[in-house]
Amino acid sequence: MGILCFLSLLIYHHHDRALAHRPHDVVSQVRISPTYDRDQTLFILVRDNLFKSTDGGFYWQRLSNNIDNKADFSSLDISHQNPKTLLLSSPQDGIYKSVDSGQSWSAINQGINPLKISLVAISPYSDQIFLAAGAENGLYQTENSGKNWSQTLKNSSHITAIEFVDANQIMIGDSQGNIYRSLDRGKTWNLAFTVQNSGAITAFEFPPNFSTNPTFWIGTQKGGIVKTENNGLSFTTANDGLSDFNIRDILLIPSQNNPSTLLVSTWTDGLFKSTDGGQTWNHDNQGITQDYQADTLEQPHFSNIQISNRFDQDQTVFLGGFNGLFKSTDGGNVWEELETLSPGTIVAMAVSPDYDNDSTIAAVSYVGETYISKDQGNTWSPMNKGLEIPRFTRKFEEISINQDPRRFFDIAFSPNYDRDNTLFTSVLWSKFLVSNNRGESWKIVPLSKEVRGITITPSPDFANDRTVYLASQEGIIFRSTDGGFNFSIIGKIKRVSGNDPPSVVISPNFSSDQTLYASTSEGIYKTTDGGQNWQPTNNINEILARNNYQLVISPNYANDNTLFLGTNQGLFKTQDAGKIWEQVTSSLDIQNGYIGGMNISPNYSQDQTLILSVKGQGLLKTVDGGQTFTPIGNPSLSLSRMHNVPSAYRSIQFSPSYAIDQTIYGFGSAETEIFKSTDGGNSWQTLSIPRTIPTYEYNYNFLTTIDLMLYVYSSQIKKIIVSLAAALVSYFILGFLKLEQRLKLPIGKHALQIAGSSLIFVLALIIFFT
Secondary structure, eight states, X not given: OHHHHHHHTTOOOOOOOOOOOOXXXXXXXXXXXXXXXXXXXXXXXXXXXXXXXXXXXXXXXXXXXXXXXXXXXXEEEEOSSOTTOEEEEETTTEEEEESSTTXXXXXXXXXXXXXXXXXXXXXXXXXXXXXXXXXXXXXXXXXXXXXXXXXXXOOSXXXXXXXXXXXXXXXXXXXXXXEEEESSTTSSOEEEEEOTXXXXXXXXXXXXXXXXXXXXXXXXXXXXXXXXXXXXXXXXXXXXXXXXXXXXEEEXXXXXXXXTEEEEEETTTEEEEESSTTSSOEEOOBTOOOOTHHHHTTOOSEEEEEEOTTHHHHOOEEXXXXXXXXXXXXXXXXXXXXXXXXXXXXXXXXXXXXXXXXXXXXEEESSXXXXXXXXXXXXXXXXXXXXXXXXXXXXXXXXXXXXXXXXXXEEEEOTTHHHHOOEEEEESBSEEEEESSTTSSOEEEEOOXXXXXXXXXXXXXXXXXXXXXXEOTTOEEEEESSSSSSOEEEEEOOOOSTTOXXXXXXXXXXXXXXXXXXXXXXXXXXESSTTSOOEEOSSTHHHHTOOOOEXXXXXXXXXXXXXXXXXXXXXXXXXXXXXXXEEEOOTTOGGGOOEEEEEEOTTHHHHOOEEEEETTTEEEXXXXXXXXXXXXXXXXXXXXXXXXXXXXXOOEEEOTXXXXXXXXXXXXXXXXXXXXXXXXXXXXXXXXXXXXXXXXXXXXXXXXXXXXXXXXXXXXXXXXXXXXXXXXXXXXXXXXXXXXXXXXXXSOHHHHHHHXXXXXXXXXXXXXXX
């Protein structure tokens, strides 16, 4: 009976999984092309990455050429007069402009000080007139497409909304509920009115015939929708049916049949629709999803709304949200989630140390998949055995991709891979994985539950010392001396800042010098005793003002004591094992550059080669140890991790036989693909990895199912085995004691043994399972 009960626990059912985005892929802004019906183009800011789609939102391109921002993005706009013109702003770096539909950008900050811009807007009536709101206060205007700017308003309140009413009239709203009007295209401003008790003004909407119909709607932070039908002489609220009064956007849908149809997005409750000019609202959210983390991080669940220029024909609407991008093709009644920041994005890769013989590379995706190629990246195979979800959750239960615990972070080959066939990888939270058969199967090695962001550093002498180091974002240093199957904490250094991973490098002569370096939020630390004790390197104050640390160590470290350090503000070099770090200068302005990715040639002692991926500049290469740099490859190619996506960096990987084959790999695409160069980085080809969509149904083969059952229910099985052992022992004890004779019981010996042992079995189960 106990066995039957146990087996019943193993029954589970299947159901179709629902598409959802990995939280929290925040789409903070959407902008649609004014000629969307022809070009199917839209742009989004997703986790402060700029993406472009030319197929209605299904395939995305990462845009980065000449965008050298240090801070996140704050605003995006597109010209209605010229769809190739876009503006992009940052609350620290000012304004960037593109005139080729986002393929390249230039900074246009003449006259702006400080470079703290929160909102940009292009006049729909002229691609020469732009407005820009300061992140702290003030408003700037240009009438020559950004060649120079003038501050036209110096109000102390933060401007939160801009709307061009017609060719000359503009309205802006601020964080105090004040609304200003300009009648001369933004040169001069007057306070028009104030919406009381509303909080910030968040949106405006005007009808196309405003000159004859002086009606408009105002979105507010606290008061919902405010409407005027007399150009602001009086206001009424228009909130009937709204369950959330924190308005994010308002959009009037052009329609000959019903010119009074409005869409509104709100902070928490999504989309509302009105067909009577805002008198009443209906909640249209079928297919729109939310994520609790928006509340945790105090961010809005939803952002702005955009519609197709041929909405009357295609009924296409887009809505940005904390949980992704939503699209409707029936006017906003039913919605589909589009994949933006793809779970298939490559976040880590590695090249086999025996690459010249085995042609092997490996890569892991943001969520759910590990891949291996044994022919230099031409074909790929998944490596999923041993990575089934029940092995991570110890449960058989249906989950969505949002809940998938297999968020990969790093991958590495054993330095002795040609003999030991060993691969390592890690997931974002608390798990390290080992394969001793070239990825055919994996063993999960659990770490402390609070451990996050694990980078992998095997010993160069792994064949002899079997040592692997792990470093977490919290600064915890783990060490294994048995090939990665058991770890102990051997050190604790300062944590890294934000979402950055720790960068750890190990001396090529580790067997004799026991030296490692690691990045922290307080600069670079060094150990010379295998990780037991860590000390900061010298002149650390020079580095403290920077972050996004990435370290590489010279393969000839024993002789040249050389390391390079990439930061968000330049490149540093030491030639005395970290005692003095000097900033590398260059005519290409590397000293101010944001180093997104970097690596050093395995033949550095002879070729003095280092390759950098510099934000906004593309790839730069030095062949003289950093004295001079040359641009290589396509300037739009960014070999760096996706911003705000957890990853162990290492986005540029040299072939170990680079001196002969001149081969380099890299990642940084919005899609499931990597890049390869066979001419030292001068030209690159794209290698697509056929994406194996993770399955969330338990349809494993029979042997895998049995194996998973034994794994998931190992604790229960042990308890049942102990209970059976106790019952078996009691069976023989009862037989030996012959109680049926001594107590003159009216049952036989075997009946007493069976009854007694069954009772012991049941009692043991009750004790174990309650």
